[in-house]
Amino acid sequence: MSNGNIENIITSNIFSMLLNKTTVPSQFKEKSKAVKSIFENDVSGLVASLTDFAVNTAAVNYNINTDNSELNIKLNNWLSDINREYVQIPSGIKELAKEYFKERWQGASFPVLKIAEWTDFNGLKLPTKMFFLDGGSITAQKKNTDGIIKIENYDYYLGTPNKNKTNKLNKNCIFGTKSNRWFDKYPTPYLIRKGIYRNWKLIRSLKNNQTKTLRAVIPYLLHITKGGNFGQNGIKTYENDELRQITKDMKNLIKDLKSPDNQGKNKMGVRAVNFDEEIKHLIPDLKSIFDVALFAEAERNILSGLGYIEILDAQLTSRREAVLNPKVFIEEVKAAVYDFKQIIGELLYKIKLKNPKNKKYMSKEFRINSGPIKGFMTDDFRSLLRQVWERGGLSERTMVEIGLEMDLDTELQRRKEEKKNNVIGIMSPRPIMYQSEDQETKINEIKEEDTINRKIPDDKKDPIEKMEYKAEKVKLITAPYDKLSELPKSVKDNMSKSLQKLWLRTFNEVLEETGSEDKARKAAWSNVKKNSRPGKIKKYVRK
Helix, strand or coil, rough: CCCCCCCCCHHHHHHHHHHHCCCCCCCHHHHHHHHHHHCCCCCCCCHHHHHHHHHHHCCCCCEECCCHHHHHHHHHHHHHHHCCCCCCCCCCEEEEEEEHHHHHCCCCCEEEEEEEEEEEECCCCEEEEECCCCCCHEEEEECCCCCCCCCCCCEEECCCCCCCCCECCCCCECCCCCCCCCCCCCCCCCCCCCHHHHHHHHEEEEEEHHHHHHHHCCCCCCEEEEEEEEECCEEEECCCHHHHHHHHHHHHHHHHHCCCCHCCCCCCCCCCCCCCCEEEEECCCCCCCCHHHHHHHHCHHHHHHCCCEEECCCCCCCCHEEEEHHHHHHHHHHHHHHHHHHHHHHHHHHHHHHHHCCCHHHHHEEEECCCCCCCHHHHHHHHHHHHHCCCCCCCHHHHHHHHCCCCCCHHHHHHHHHHHHHHHHCCCCCCCEEEEEEEEEECCCCCCCCCCCCCCCCCCCCCCHHHHHHCCCCCCCCCCCCCHHHHCHHHHCEEHHHHHHHHHHHHHHHHHHHHHHHHHHHHHHHHHHEEEEECCCCCEECC
């Protein structure tokens, strides 16, 4: 039998074995166990990393707003203090959200929130202890056996239903969104439904069981060649019986070396013959069988299952040059954030039911807000945030905490301390001189260009934007303005004295802090826009 035929047989046996090993469990509880096995040792290096990223990215900030500021404080303090009384688990709504996402992507995909305790919290009865159950430990029991598919046709229990059914999941539970249809008995775990588990198991079989696979399908072949030229003229040939005896002797030698009596004794087998003899191992070349290409297809399938779709450009010459588009993954994370907000909505509904006498608060409309998914924020998105903020469309808190990922309260406190300790004055920017070929202009001088006849672009339709655009055509030297008469013509001609003072003060403060004339001018126009309205005498007046 040739080496090529042996390799074909080996290849066939390997893939047959792998095919048998990559079966997917059919029962819900077995599926849940299978999913957990991935995260005990993720041999793919993909599933745990990407689902962990999804969990952490989706864990955005949540808050509740109503028309009552006092109620807002109570509810948002409650969100921060959820599970505070537990010692061994983290507190807060954000940590609770992470548990939901872990159940959704890394567990049985059967999220059920258990409310363990209601407490009087700042005059309201609120759920202060709650957690997500292990979805794989939930058991369904059919309510009727008429064979008709119905909505809510199952009762669910934590574990096996006991005699008194005390472990039934009752009204103190909130069932999250199922991945399957409403009338299905159990959901299908996310990693199984997307085909990720099967491909992960294939990779595990290839990586962890290569040695075992080789032993199972490849026989240990020892090739002995006897005979050939020896002496001066003679040629020795061997009969079949002699070859059988040689084979038997070699087997006995190997058996003796492998016997338990010789284990750990570092013995060496020695064979001495007076004829030509060649001994070699006959093992086919398996490089092609265990090449990385075997893993590549399974890894691509895992990435596709997680939402990283491979896109082939018509101009690309090979599959290796394809790019991954994470849009499906991003939409899945956004959907998960939305679904968790639905769970918070169910919590608020239960809170209203628990506080029927508190009509002052419970008659209000509760609005659930979630922060942006910062893991997907690009530089272009942050730049857009800044533009909206400069035009008054975002609050200072939103810009600082979302755009810059800093805490506004902390920054305010620091600024107060800096002002008190005169840090601002000490750290003010150095004077910048404007130099031309024949003169040096000091920092208090301003050079203006005539902008009366300049055409305003079509995209500058907003009146404030028009004035700002005209002002940008004025070439300014880095220096604070001392009085209103020094202000640009576009400011003096279009604003009341009060707005001019606001523009001047804002410009000087930002210039002093940043040393950037461009930032100072933009901040001044933004502040004016937020605090102005059309007037009768002047074009714009203070609100």
